Amino acid sequence: MLRASGAAGSTLIIGMALPASAAAAEALSPQQREMVLQVAKAGASYPIEVPSFGERGTAGSRVTASRLRNAEVRLQPARLATVRTGADLLISQGLLAVPRPALLAGIGRAAATAAPAERQALIAVAALGAATVSRHLDPASDSPATVWIGGLAHLHDRGMQPSALRPLETR
């Protein structure tokens, strides 16, 4: 194993992939994984049904544990550590098992009040969730998660509740 310690909270990997035991140590806990899945489900249809980018099924139907694992393994350990931080932040705010509107509002509140590093961690969670919904999206890329998180924070700042977009003619 070729491995060197990096800065606090991150690990620099040189060369080969981690062996299974080490990878397991870096992986999300079941609770963290459930948190990311909840975020992915919420994001699949808020504020819009996520584009298919060539995949079949509704965006919501593509949010599965196996797809999350596939997205997870595309991440470097440092990014995964950031995801864990973000998931823990949401769990600590009691958002693991709340209804979807409360989860969206809670993410907005967390993002609006977070320090920059915490907000980055929330973005990492959202990015992993987005890559679960759509394989086309890179779980290590901050876009479009930054926009999604920014929109929720913007709503929180203005005292508005997140609600999915509706066709103009129904309003």
Place this chain on the structure above:
Amino acid sequence: MKFNQDTEVRLHRGKRKILDSFGADPNVTGAGIGFRRRDGQWTDEPVVVVLVAKKRPEALVSNRRLLPRTVEVDGSLCEIDVIEAGPFRMDRVTDPAREVTSAVVEGVKGRMRPPRPGCSISNPLDGDAAGTLGLFVLDKTDGTVCLLSNNHVMARMGKGVKGEKIIQPGIADGGTVAKDTIATLKRWVPITTAGTKIDAAIAQLVDQMNLSLQPALDRMPPLGVKHPAVGIFTGGDDHGTGVITRMDLALTALNVVPAVSAPDGRVVAAPPEAVKTPEPFMNIEKVGRTSGYTSSMITAIGVESVILTPLGMVLYSDLALTDRFGLAGDSGSAVFHGGDGDTLVEPENQSSCPLLGSVGSYYGLPLTGDNDLADDLRDNFLAQSLLGRLLIRIPYINQQSVIDRLEGKHASGSELSYASQYYEKYHDFMATVLADPNSTAVVTQENLDDAAFVIYGLAQSVLTPPEAQLAYTLLQNALLPTLGMNRRQVLDYMNGHDLYRLVYDEIAKVPTIETNGPIELPR
């Protein structure tokens, strides 16, 4: 220059036909009669003058909204001249923020004793307002000297009560009831939303001996046979066009006559020749509270237009039009025949694109402040390619449909939030790339993903299903291939005939989008 009577009658009938056919178009703000102006020069060709809020090249106007070049009257054709003017509003000062006055303009805002035509006045019950004292007139019912100004300056659009105080200067210029009352409201011509030709009122001078007939600033003589009054300056628009109501109609309706000074110094009634009707090409001059002395020219007469008033939209008819003659606060100024026709004021501000205004208002974005950026996008990028020239036309042609669709609708909180996210992300980037023809920035996967999210968002909110399908198709077939291209490469790509045909054919399938047909492909 005068029309012969037959021509004038025919032009008025042509004007009526145009208003009946196109008056409901929100871009048509009125119509009158006059002579054609070509490349800024006046000709002797009589025309129906049609006013539009925004004048566009023919190719950029929807075919069903395109104004004709002529209108048929009794078997012969009247020519039409389309000019950019309106929508109009009353030109008293009611909002200090609107008062943008150049340092070189000498207004008449201070206290003036004795009061003189052109000075600032207001009805204190009208709030922080100011307009202009137009003329001194004699009340034919009792011989008293009265001030003449607009109804909307002195009589609060008819909501006033006889005896209300009129002060000089107006409230907006620091006047107070206690120290500055010079007259009391006496009579006015009612204005209703059904329409009017007249916007005038009189107030009786408190001190009947304390007045000067010489207009303020001493730039023009008092009213007389050699210096006849033709109208009352009443309103304007953002382009610099002013509207004038007729003086003769106002005096008759109010049963007053202008005051002049007799050789022995007494104030007496002016002879009838001291009042004229406005004519096209007539040089005019006035002194007003805000813009002081100006001189311009009558550009159209017999104009019908809807004016925004405190009562709402009111149809004014038999108006005269002029250019760069007055500003907010000049309402009530008496307009005289005279002057060089070329002592002008600059418009208060330039109007912005109605499409940007509508979309910006819906999404809560400051798009009207991006007029210059939109012009850059059009002139320095899109206009340089075949596809771009097609894309320029589409928003212009369809802008009213967009405005109508969004009218009265409110974006949800989520639409507002995400519109602001993308606006902040791309505004400065777009400005930077547009400012640099050699920009090395390239289209990234992130840009294309954002485009996909935006398109899906529009499809799930404001687009019709066929429009959404068009957007998906163009994303897939026209936009995604730009991955990795820089600005010059995108322009080359947009000059491709195949791409042009693909985009045009897809757009033409959508029933809610007008194209005015394909643009001619270069051989």
